[in-house]
Amino acid sequence: MTDQSELLSPDGDGFAPGDPVRLLTSSLAPMMPRLHPSAGQWLVPAVAPLRAGGLDGSGITAVVVDTGVLPDHPSLRGRVDAMIDLTGTGREDRHGHGTVVAAILAAQAPGVRIISVKAVRDDGTADVSLLAAGIVRAGLELPDGGTVNVSAGRRTPGCSGTCPLCSAVISLKAGVVVAAAAGNLPGITYCPARSTISVGAAVSWDADADFDCPPPEWTLRPG
Numbered sequence: 001m002t003d004q005s006e007l008l009s010p011d012g013d014g015f016a017p018g019d020p021v022r023l024l025t026s027s028l029a030p031m032m033p034r035l036h037p038s039a040g041q042w043l044v045p046a047v048a049p050l051r052a053g054g055l056d057g058s059g060i061t062a063v064v065v066d067t068g069v070l071p072d073h074p075s076l077r078g079r080v081d082a083m084i085d086l087t088g089t090g091r092e093d094r095h096g097h098g099t100v101v102a103a104i105l106a107a108q109a110p111g112v113r114i115i116s117v118k119a120v121r122d123d124g125t126a127d128v129s130l131l132a133a134g135i136v137r138a139g140l141e142l143p144d145g146g147t148v149n150v151s152a153g154r155r156t157p158g159c160s161g162t163c164p165l166c167s168a169v170i171s172l173k174a175g176v177v178v179a180a181a182a183g184n185l186p187g188i189t190y191c192p193a194r195s196t197i198s199v200g201a202a203v204s205w206d207a208d209a210d211f212d213c214p215p216p217e218w219t220l221r222p223g
Contacts, residue, residue: 031096057109145175
């Protein structure tokens, strides 16, 4: 595995360790007030499990590199095996984005186990060094392989795949699969999405899409 200090040095693609990254979402506003509006209420994703080939995620561990998670969310209770904070702001999610990501994942794969690596601060901000460190730490949490979800990144159309974020993904051992948000712009314009599995929306490689992938329906339930 590549030494982390090598991943965080400035490179020819114009990255520097302190460069900001952003959550790839339509709004950077905190989601927690809507997700958990009161002590007895939660929004939960109303999605059916994805069971292609009869698979439901059993035996798989997924690391969510994000704003942390709230293990008390109804979709996550008893499913979170570890919570790691790299931001210095505490392990739990105070923003909501990481909990939303983990809840959708858990709803679609009922057998999956969750590990949270908090690499985005409570206000939704992070930087290249913090997110790269989160990706590396996620790989270390999966000695037997598994999946890593990264819904944050930095828009860098000129990256040649050697930036700290892409290098962090490439450094992970075989058996660790990373899925990263690409943003809905032509081509894969965000790192680390360009170096791993990514999904975006575009009508062609040279035109913005006139649509977006709709989020799942959410329902308010007591809990």
